[in-house]
Amino acid sequence: MSAHHQTKLPHGKMPELRVMPMPADANVHGDVFGGWIMAQVDIAGSLPAVRRANGRVATIAVNSFLFKQPVFVGDLLSFYAEVVKVGNTSITVNVEVYAERNRLQSETVKVTEATLTYVATDENRKPRPIPPLPATVNEAVMKA
Numbered sequence: 001m002s003a004h005h006q007t008k009l010p011h012g013k014m015p016e017l018r019v020m021p022m023p024a025d026a027n028v029h030g031d032v033f034g035g036w037i038m039a040q041v042d043i044a045g046s047l048p049a050v051r052r053a054n055g056r057v058a059t060i061a062v063n064s065f066l067f068k069q070p071v072f073v074g075d076l077l078s079f080y081a082e083v084v085k086v087g088n089t090s091i092t093v094n095v096e097v098y099a100e101r102n103r104l105q106s107e108t109v110k111v112t113e114a115t116l117t118y119v120a121t122d123e124n125r126k127p128r129p130i131p132p133l134p135a136t137v138n139e140a141v142m143k144a
């Protein structure tokens with residue numbers, strides 16, 4: 001691995017999800033199956049979307065997905081997710097995934113980046129408007 005790929009976990013941010021892939025999550029070549037990573041990314045991205053929607057959401061689109069580096073069985077994966085856009089009924093979230101490999105040697109690699117859109121849904125699974133942010137949050141955003 002070149003020094004170019006060496007990185008650190010994002011400073012001051014909390015991952016939505018941390019998980020270690022197991023041998024059952026590997027593809028026929030022994031590396032981690034992309035579909036397994038996509039499922040974890042979908043889960044991680046849905047967490048801030050559910051908080052912002054204050055209720056259930058459904059994934060409507062995977063806008064982009066980049067598997068920049070392979071993921072290996074035993075890597076410790078951290079999923080960072082951030083809301084980047086809020087529409088009438090939709091919430092778009094960016095998800096970045098970092099792998100800590102050979103953890104005793106502090107090797108950290110950014111492996112995946114994706115953008116997904118979720119729609120807030122009601123009890124009939126139909127789109128519902130995203131609720132406004134609480135006043136205190138609005139005030140904080142306006143002061144920033």
Ligand SMILES: CC(C)(COP(=O)(O)OP(=O)(O)OC[C@H]1O[C@@H](n2cnc3c(N)ncnc32)[C@H](O)[C@@H]1OP(=O)(O)O)[C@@H](O)C(=O)NCCC(=O)NCCS
Nearest residue numbers: 058059060061086087088089090091117119121125126127
């Ligand atoms: C999610 C669902 C209820 C939305 O209903 P719909 O009638 O298709 O929704 P609409 O066409 O009104 O679009 C809803 C929002 O999604 C957005 N959207 C639609 N297609 C999109 C696309 N390809 N990419 C990004 N956003 C999209 C719309 O712009 C709209 O956002 P806005 O209200 O913020 O402007 C419906 O599509 C559905 O049930 N899909 C299946 C969900 C699912 O099973 N996901 C996998 C498991 S969770």
